[in-house]
Amino acid sequence: MKISVVVPVRNEEHSIQALLDGLLNQTRLPDEIVITDGGSTDKTAEIIEDYTARGFPVRLIREKAALPGRGRNVAAAQASCEWLAFTDAGIRPERDWLAGLVSRAEADDADVVYGAWEPVTDSFFTECAAISYVPPPGKRGDALIRPRFIASSLMRRGVWESVGGFPEHLRSAEDLVFMNKVAEAGFQITYAPVAMVRWSLQPTVSRTFQRFVSYARNNIRAGLWTRWQAAIFSRYALLVFSALPAFVFGPRWLILTPVLWLMMLVARGMVAIWRNRRCYPAGLGRNILRLLTLVELIAVLDAAALIGSLQWFVLDRLSTPGMPASYGAIVEAPTEPLGKTHPSIGAGSFVLPVSSLDVLEPNLPRSKYEGKISVIIPVRNEENSIRPLLNSLLNQTLMPAEIVIADGGSTDSTPEIVMEYSAKGLPVCLVREGPALPGRGRNLAAAKASCDWLAFTDGGVVPEPNWLEYLARGAAAEEEVEVVYGSYEPITGTLFKECAAIAYVPPPVEKDGATLRPRSIVSALMRRRVWQSVGGFPEHLRSAEDLLFMNRVEGEGFRTVYAPAAVVHWNVQASLGRTFSRFLAYSISNIRAGLWKQWQAAIFKRYGLLFVLALSAIVLGSWPLLLTAAVWVLMLASRAGWAIWRNRKCYPGNFRRNSLRLLVIIPILAALDAAALIGSVQWFLRDKLHPVMRMAHGA
Secondary structure, three states, X not given: OXXXXXXXXXXXXXXXXXXXXXXXXXXXXXXXXXXXXXXXXXXXXXXXXXXXXOOOOEEEEEOOOOOHHHHHHHHHHHOOOOEEEEOOOOEEEOXXXXXXXXXXXXXXXXXXXXXXXXXXXXXXXXXXXXXXXOOOOEEEOOEEEOOOOHHHEEEEHHHHHHOOOOXXXXXXXXXXXXXXXXXXXXXXXXXXXXXXXXXXXXXXXXXXXXXXXXXXXXXXXXXXXXXXXXXXXXXXXXXXHHHOOHHHHOHHHHHHHHHHHHHHHHHHHHHHHHHOOOOOOOOHHHHHHHHHHHHXXXXXXXXXXXXXXXXXXXXXXXXXXXOOOOOOOOOOOOOOOOOXXXXXXXXXXXXXXXXXXXEOOOOOOHHHHOXXXXXXXXXXXXXXXXHHHHHHHOOOOOXXXXXXXXXXXXXXXXXXXXXXXXXXXXXXXXXXXXXXXXXXXXXHHHHHOXXXXXXXXXXXXXXXXXXXXXXXXXXXXXXXXXXXXXXXXXXXXXXXHHHHHHHHOOOOEEEOOEEEXXXXXXXXXXXXXXXXXXXXXXXXXXXXXXXHHXXXXXXXXXXXXXXXXXXXXXXXXXXXXXXXXXXHHHHHHHHHOOOHHHOHHHHHHHHHHHHHHXXXXXXXXXXXXXXXXXXXXXXXXXXXXXXXXXXXXXXXXOHXXXXXXXHHHHHHHHHHHHHHHHHHHHHHHHHHHHHHHHHHHHO
């Protein structure tokens, strides 16, 4: 394996020597180091040329005024090796960094390897900076590793070529857009926790501010503002609302806003310290000192985000009317007001929005798939929906070999209806399993199935006649395809169902001329070995088990494509009470699955701020309670209005109908919030507090 190390630089005279010395002292030496200088005005180029003159395998390419993406592309194009290792100036690689990347690539036969990285915290300020904005490591397998990082990566040249290289118009975030494209392209990705680089942080508040202003502007250019600035906009919008009563009650009311702002900063600082307690352990005294610095740092980062966003609006948006904010970047599918989760079909699940997937609809070799697919369905008490589902599956343009249904303890006539189809000689098989949750049902049916290809759907779903055929077309696109996700559409036959879909179903986005909704297990086809490889579905959850399963499939790097024409239709809950009950169950299971950050976290923040606002009534009397209620209604109305606007293409309507929708969506959102909060409390009482009390009682 021959490796070219690719490095973009500009004005790095203080760090380039440490980087080159680190690369030239690797236990596994690179075959060449290709550096693009993007217009340095200091001695960076001269330092690099000194290494070249001494006979080291270092090449310098001068590219006037090149941003990082352009620098990486130029160096990668000039590199002579099949494997490209990417890093940056300001980085110090450990001696076995490259060896660790190579070892993992060979062991896993991977196309892409992401190594590990750690911030250099050689001062109290940089330690606090790391706590404030560097994401803490998470568990991946048996190791703790921070999120993927382009400055610690190794990949085949074909990966870089396949996704079109790095965006060249961005000063930052180009690496995020590139890595997103690589992930979406379905390459085999693995991680090497032992391949470590050290990353230098900005050493002062002012330099941190300048860097993050640039980050903010380019983050919006890249279409990634929902990942950072959106939360900041929400917080400061609430602060603005808290100041509005001053117009009625006088300027003394304004004291509430800075108090809330300071409390918000302190709370975020404390959360940051807690999240990093394993990386940066310390006693109470040091943590108090950290908190004082973190409050200042977080305020600076917020200011940088807001000012950078304003710069984007003035310098990019206003100066180029008609230019889309993403500047051609792929933008992730928007999320519903609840966060990044969405209740799926049948037994209930959550579906994460994804930015894009390959859209493939080739000609279908029918003999390869006709009668060679097992359809897997878990059911429980579906007597009102099982007939339409079975009738649709038995009238597909591409017939399945069998329909395997696992009944999880129905108390209605669902099993008898299924057996009725079997008695007629139709390819329907019933597996009975007492009280079984959806994950257990899917695993039992998949184990019983006889085919190599497994199609998953749920009770309460009605597939279109060509659903299975279009999934098979996606599978036939390439020999390497192992997973195909279809699409789904909610059935909105009443005003309430229409408003429910607007409130919590993520709208589709357009990609390559097709309209795509997020992936869902109820419209999916995959090889049996995919299901086996990830250990099947979690069996202890009433919902969210499918999301965990799909995350595992993605983590294993199976080749995945999207078939938007493979559509199933599903019924949303028909009343506010049933919606509340369903989401109450979702909330409990979502925390059990460890996914609360993707839904409940945003709700906790909103209602935490409302609670703090209400507490001021202790000092100021009853008026803050009225303000809290007003802010809450405004919050619900703004979320409802935003949901209507996001769904304007799916559900067009005039002013009158949208006004009516607004009045219906507001109580739906309130019910969903209540379900999320009450479900979280129930989880705490049942799963956390009750076992502790039982142990204490036993002791």
